[in-house]
Amino acid sequence: MGRSAGRPLRMIHAGAAEAFAPREPDGGGESLPQPVLAMRDHIARVLPGLEITCRHVPGNPAYALVAAGGRDSLLVVGSRGSGGLTGLLVGSIALRTVARAHCPVVVVRAGADGAAGDSGDVVVGLDSAPPSGEVLAFAFEQAAARAATLRALENRTLPAGPYLTEASVGQPEIRDSLAAAEPVRRQDALAPWREKFPQVRVEAEVTAWPAGRALVEASRGASLTVVGRRTSGLHPAAPWSGGVTHTVPHHAHCPVAVVPHD
Structure with a gap:
């Protein structure tokens, strides 16, 4: 949204791990659903200077x-x-x-x-x-x-x-x-x-x-x-x-x- 200039973007994918498939590694050892990774990659292309992390949180x-x-x-x-x-x-x-x-x-x-x-x-x-x-x-x-x-x-x-x-x-x-x-x-x-x-x-x-x-x-x-x-x-x-x-x-x-x- 551009409202928090200088802040990193943390993408949180929450819920029961077994409910999400297919899953692919995110490059850091964590397995995430492909649509989530695709969205992260799209944001990175649109905002190349933005620091982005993406992780799954159970519960x-x-x-x-x-x-x-x-x-x-x-x-x-x-x-x-x-x-x-x-x-x-x-x-x-x-x-x-x-x-x-x-x-x-x-x-x-x-x-x-x-x-x-x-x-x-x-x-x-x-x-x-x-x-x-x-x-x-x-x-x-x-x-x-x-x-x-x-x-x-x-x-x-x-x-x-x-x-x-x-x-x-x-x-x-x-x-x-x-x-x-x-x-x-x-x-x-x-x-x-x-x-x-x-x-x-x-x-x-x-x-x-x-x-x-x-x-x-x-x-x-x-x-x-x-x-x-x-x-x-x-x-x-x-x-x-x-x-x-x-x-x-x-x-x-x-x-x-x-x-x-x-």
Whole structure:
């Protein structure tokens, strides 16, 4: 993907060893399925300067990918999904990896019709709470690497949350004042990242649509959509993803990066 300049590419082929055939040596003594070696060789031809390693890891694929990712990596998973009556457009391995990984995971769904390669904007979804620094850092880095515009989308309906009071409902001027403060709050959240990445053009938008729908629509023609996955407060035995994080990879028109944060 070109997002991690200077980093090596580690190809992980996970699952029960006996399930894969035919198998050929990879040149380093390890036996791997021929399609995996062919893909490795194709990547080496396209990106001759990239350091590539390829190995088989036994066991559950999702757990193997999570273990391989660590905290300072970028995991990329493809997914054909199951289709049919389940309507799952992203497969279970990809979803489990997204839910448990300690690093950002990029899901590339088969059949997505968004922009190819590095063309198109980078879209990032913002929480109505103070946006996560990890999510914004990742989104700005991706936009800078692509020389792309960053579209920051926030779902917001006023009055909401602590603003929903008798005064704000009964007095339009209070509601208008709160609405006018929203762009200032949003720009304040983005300001440190604008300063760090002055080359990135930023378009900040607020939508009344549900967050998942807004991000899916914004992903049309985009090169990447970035969403956060909150990790604090989740039971380690069931670290599942929230609604937006679960919905967007299924329906986005481009690859989706899911970034874990507290």
